[in-house]
Ligand code: ADP
């Protein structure tokens with residue numbers, strides 16, 4: 117199964133992608149997580165990406181496309197993958213089409229998680245992320261069992277640099293300007309499945325399962 121999780125920052129893409137990844141047994145590929153790993157490991161790619169990310173701007177397409185290409189060629193992607201946070205621009209979607217075309221494969225569906233702006237701001241301002249495995253929590257809506265500690269791996273939870281109010285507002289604006297046009301791009305191909313992204317994490321997961329191609 118080859119899926120794309122689409123939606124505004126904070127719509128719940130990562131939260132749902134992790135669940136779907138376990139359910140389907142295919143890797144969860146988050147370009148945001150990959151970039152943050154590069155920053156942590158002080159790679160050249162991480163240095164190039166950091167200033168864009170801290171401001172809530174998009175990292176240039178060529179950097180992102182190169183990174184995704186390498187990842188999709190890894191053997192664990194053979195039976196599918198869940199892309200989260202990619203593609204985010206029309207040129208990225210075109211690059212993804214070329215990559216998949218060269219590999220002789222196609223996307224099965226694109227899920228758009230729809231959440232109102234006020235809810236996005238509430239979700240992002242309380243988000244805490246695991247330094248080790250990238251799992252996402254919320255201090256009120258989805259708290260860890262022990263404050264500051266990841267339920268999954270015991271890693272330390274932290275607040276992302278780009279979850280400040282200023283960066284969040286910029287990320288929402290960037291989403292509307294550069295990423296939203298992809299809705300039409302994938303609707304035209306018949307791949308887009310719109311999902312109500314409000315309600316509990318379990319409810320939304322149920323909606324996604326009900327919309328999986330082939331009822332998997
Ligand atoms: P994205 O990957 O789209 O940026 P996340 O999955 O990191 O979004 O979710 C953003 C924040 O919202 C996190 O703090 C997460 O715990 C919280 N969250 C996710 N789904 C829900 C939900 N259904 N209701 C309330 N909060 C949620």
Ligand code: AMP
Nearest residue numbers: 147148168169173174175180201202204
């Ligand atoms: P995310 O973890 O998906 O919220 O992404 C965090 C930040 O990483 C974004 O605000 C961008 O700066 C950068 N980023 C992640 N994915 C992409 C992408 N596909 N294209 C450009 N920038 C990206």
